[in-house]
Amino acid sequence: MPGQALIDHGRLLEALGYEVELLVEGSRSAPHDLPARTCPGWTVGEVVRHVGSVYRVALAWLTESRQPRDWQRAPAPGQTVENYLRQGFVDLTEALAWHAPGERAATWWPADGTYGFWTRRMAHETTIHRFDVEDAAAMEHAEIPGDIAVDGVDEALALWFSHRLPKLGLSGTHTASVAVRTGGHTWIARAGPAETVAWRCSDQEAARADAVVSGDPVLVYLWLWGRERLGAVTVDGDDDAVGQLWALMRLATR
Numbered sequence: 001m002p003g004q005a006l007i008d009h010g011r012l013l014e015a016l017g018y019e020v021e022l023l024v025e026g027s028r029s030a031p032h033d034l035p036a037r038t039c040p041g042w043t044v045g046e047v048v049r050h051v052g053s054v055y056r057v058a059l060a061w062l063t064e065s066r067q068p069r070d071w072q073r074a075p076a077p078g079q080t081v082e083n084y085l086r087q088g089f090v091d092l093t094e095a096l097a098w099h100a101p102g103e104r105a106a107t108w109w110p111a112d113g114t115y116g117f118w119t120r121r122m123a124h125e126t127t128i129h130r131f132d133v134e135d136a137a138a139m140e141h142a143e144i145p146g147d148i149a150v151d152g153v154d155e156a157l158a159l160w161f162s163h164r165l166p167k168l169g170l171s172g173t174h175t176a177s178v179a180v181r182t183g184g185h186t187w188i189a190r191a192g193p194a195e196t197v198a199w200r201c202s203d204q205e206a207a208r209a210d211a212v213v214s215g216d217p218v219l220v221y222l223w224l225w226g227r228e229r230l231g232a233v234t235v236d237g238d239d240d241a242v243g244q245l246w247a248l249m250r251l252a253t254r
């Protein structure tokens with residue numbers, strides 16, 4: 001399969017399409033100046049604006065074949081934030097749909113320089129932030145499909161834990177490894193002063209970890225993104241190791 005995703009490009013592109021509609025629906029159910037509890041310091045309107053901006057910076061990476069220096073970061077005068085979001089979505093998905101997922105593209109992750117990276121990244125970006133808007137609006141959360149959640153667990157550990165934290169110069173205070181197990185897949189996340197790395201692993205390798213985190217795929221996905229409380233998952237083993245993983249993921253995804 002091209003790129004790093006656990007599910008195919010078409011499935012992620014489909015998810016991106018319905019997630020943006022759920023985000024719009026949620027944003028219409030709450031005042032745009034309402035604080036978004038799960039995004040401290042942001043309002044509902046700011047969450048929607050942020051996603052529209054992320055769509056534009058992703059498209060700029062693709063069209064400029066390098067890290068972009070500038071893009072439209074906010075609605076134009078007279079443009080609603082919903083229209084800003086939708087236009088960014090249409091422009092980006094048109095580019096994604098016209099290219100094979102394995103086709104080379106500029107990205108900010110050396111492990112996956114393909115169009116598929118951006119489809120996956122935008123699908124999860126939109127899913128997490130529509131959850132934020134639903135939460136702010138006190139709505140019942142729309143379902144997150146299990147296969148999307150499992151892929152999101154993989155992305156959170158591979159991209160944000162293994163790549164983003166070292167780029168930020170952040171590391172654990174003590175060396176510890178945590179196995180994360182959900183949806184028939186298992187990963188190791190190891191952190192300490194010398195390294196911050198995660199990888200897909202076997203059950204035998206997971207048995208040697210200091211702790212094991214497990215639960216329903218959606219719960220583990222949201223937990224890694226800080227949308228579920230620290231104690232929401234099942235923990236076997238060293239609580240300090242799990243606490244360190246939790247704290248580092250908060251820094252990686254803020």
